[in-house]
Amino acid sequence: xxxxxxxxKGGVGKSTIASAVAWQLAxxxxxxxxxxxDPAHNLGDIFGVQLSxxxxxxxDTLYLEEVDLNKASERYIRENIALLEDVxxxxxxxxxxxxxxxxxxxPGIEEYASLTAMEELIRGxxxxxxxxxxxxxxxxxxxxxxxxxxxxxxxxxxxxIRSSILEKRYTIxxxxxxxxxxxxxxxYNEDEDMVMKKxxxxxxxxxxxxxxxxxxxxxxxxxxxxxxxxxxESERLIDSLDxxxxxxxxxxxxxxEESLSELAEEIEGKLLGGKGKNHEIELLRVSKQGxxxxxxxxxxxxxxxxxx
Amino acid sequence: MLExxxxxFEIIKNxxxxxxxxxxxxxxxxxxxxxxxxxxxxxxxxxxxLAGIPSPPAFIAVELFPYMEHELKVLxxxxxxxxxxxxxxxxxxxxx
Numbered sequence: 001x002x003x004x005x006x007x008x009k010g011g012v013g014k015s016t017i018a019s020a021v022a023w024q025l026a027x028x029x030x031x032x033x034x035x036x037x038d039p040a041h042n043l044g045d046i047f048g049v050q051l052s053x054x055x056x057x058x059x060d061t062l063y064l065e066e067v068d069l070n071k072a073s074e075r076y077i078r079e080n081i082a083l084l085e086d087v088x089x090x091x092x093x094x095x096x097x098x099x100x101x102x103x104x105x106x107p108g109i110e111e112y113a114s115l116t117a118m119e120e121l122i123r124g125x126x127x128x129x130x131x132x133x134x135x136x137x138x139x140x141x142x143x144x145x146x147x148x149x150x151x152x153x154x155x156x157x158x159x160x161i162r163s164s165i166l167e168k169r170y171t172i173x174x175x176x177x178x179x180x181x182x183x184x185x186x187x188y189n190e191d192e193d194m195v196m197k198k199x200x201x202x203x204x205x206x207x208x209x210x211x212x213x214x215x216x217x218x219x220x221x222x223x224x225x226x227x228x229x230x231x232x233e234s235e236r237l238i239d240s241l242d243x244x245x246x247x248x249x250x251x252x253x254x255x256x257e258e259s260l261s262e263l264a265e266e267i268e269g270k271l272l273g274g275k276g277k278n279h280e281i282e283l284l285r286v287s288k289q290g291x292x293x294x295x296x297x298x299x300x301x302x303x304x305x306x307x308x
Numbered sequence: 309m310l311e312x313x314x315x316x317f318e319i320i321k322n323x324x325x326x327x328x329x330x331x332x333x334x335x336x337x338x339x340x341x342x343x344x345x346x347x348x349x350x351x352x353x354x355x356x357x358l359a360g361i362p363s364p365p366a367f368i369a370v371e372l373f374p375y376m377e378h379e380l381k382v383l384x385x386x387x388x389x390x391x392x393x394x395x396x397x398x399x400x401x402x403x404x
Contacts, residue, residue: 076367083374112367147365154364161350168343172336176329184378194375202371 001217003122003131004249004307005145007241008223009233010137013254014038017223017286018134019046019297024304026062030129033063035121037114037144038136041066046297055125063128072113111143118144119209130307138233142240148210149244155203162196219249219307222281224271226253226264234271238281250306251281255288282306348386351379 006018015036022034033055036043043066044051047058053072055065114136121131135141169188187193212218220241224234234251241248251272256264264285272281286301354372356363363369389396 077370080370080373086374106366108365108367112365151365151368154368158350158353158364158368161346161353165343165346165350168339168346171339172343175336176332186378195372195379198372198375202368 001122001126001128001131002219002307003133003212003217004219004221005133005135005141006221006223007135007138007141007237009225009230009237012223012225012230013286014223015042015046015134016289016297017221017252017254017303018132019043020286020299020301021221021303021307022062022064022130022132023297024299024302025130025132025307026059028304028308029061030308031061031063031127032130032132033065033121033125033128034132034134035064036066036134037069037118038134039069043134067114067117069110069113069117072117073109076109076113076116108143108147111140111147114140114144115147115209119205122209122212138237142237145213145241145246146244148206148213151206152203152210155199155206159196159199159203162193162199163190166190166193166196214245214247216247218247220246222248222251223254224251224267225255226257226260226267228267231267231271238271248281251283252303253283253285256285257288344382344386347379347382351376351383355383 004018004021006014006021008014015038018034018036022032026032034043035055036051041051043064047064049056049058049064051064051066053066053068055063058064118133125131135144166188169186173188190196222234222237222241224230238248238251251268253264253268268283272283284301284303284306286299286303289299352359352361354364354369354376357366
């Protein structure tokens with residue numbers, strides 16, 4: 001299974017291009033699932049169907065889905081409240097649900113819910129040849145893709161502190177013959193300490209995800225328009241993706257017009273030519289579409305071939 | 309007679325056991341202090357945003373919370389003694 005992320009500034013046509021690639025890949029006999037993560041979904045509008053957070057069959061081999069990020073964050077929080085209430089049973093009389101609802105607005109939760117939803121799709125939808133992700137605008141997408149890296153560096157630090165805590169507990173246990181405080185027996189062994197176990201399981205999950213995101217099976221596509229505003233943001237996007245080690249496969253110059261060819265060339269040159277390191281990124285042009293609505297995914301240009 | 313010998317033996321045994329425990333805990337006192345400090349730092353890092361220091365992604369704290377009852381108690385106790393940390397340390401190191 002391969003995944004393709006379509007990223008770019010708001011309004012450059014990520015959804016249109018993602019839909020076009022999904023349509024073309026499905027047309028060449030591949031089984032494709034296109035998923036929109038943009039809170040302002042328009043995958044359904046493009047294909048002219050009503051979509052939900054359950055995949056819907058659109059054509060023989062083309063399935064569509066719109067992830068409800070709000071619902072995903074809520075589900076995540078509800079699961080954790082249940083776990084918290086199990087452990088801290090004395091908290092039950094207080095209405096934890098209401099308290100934890102606030103967590104939904106806590107920084108980072110939306111990114112985490114998105115990443116978890118992506119991870120579930122990558123893990124669960126193995127029968128598809130291609131998973132196509134239509135991502136939210138640049139800022140949020142970058143935070144989602146950076147999350148495994150940020151998390152792993154925090155986990156490493158926390159693990160180090162935790163293991164010195166356990167080491168000290170072990171020393172005390174060896175000398176005193178026990179380690180308990182006020183009758184509570186505390187774990188001193190890495191395999192028994194629940195906090196350490198949890199840290200390790202989060203670490204394992206994120207290493208696997210990080211490995212997949214950086215692998216050959218993942219592609220990131222940067223969609224941009226031939227204008228300077230879009231250029232600036234795309235430059236920053238490419239730099240940040242490079243820093244994260246994400247495999248950028250293609251840059252698509254969308255809404256290209258013959259009359260603007262000079263400007264387009266200048267922008268394409270600045271985006272891909274100047275730095276030398278971006279030479280592996282394939283450049284594709286998609287002309288400005290006169291039509292709007294349902295037919296936008298039926299483009300003349302062949303975009304799918306680079307992913308086959 | 310046998311009863312008295314048994315009692316005396318019991319008392320002596322008890323005395324040594326208390327002495328032993330006292331010595332052992334004297335030795336581990338400093339390590340235990342260090343361990344509590346580390347637990348405090350650990351939970352402070354997780355809840356950093358409360359104290360205005362950079363904190364890891366919120367979900368790590370959310371996922372670890374169910375297993376951190378003890379550490380949260382340590383944090384609470386430490387925050388109460390925080391204004392008197394120096395005298396605690398002085399006491400621990402036998403400084404007058």
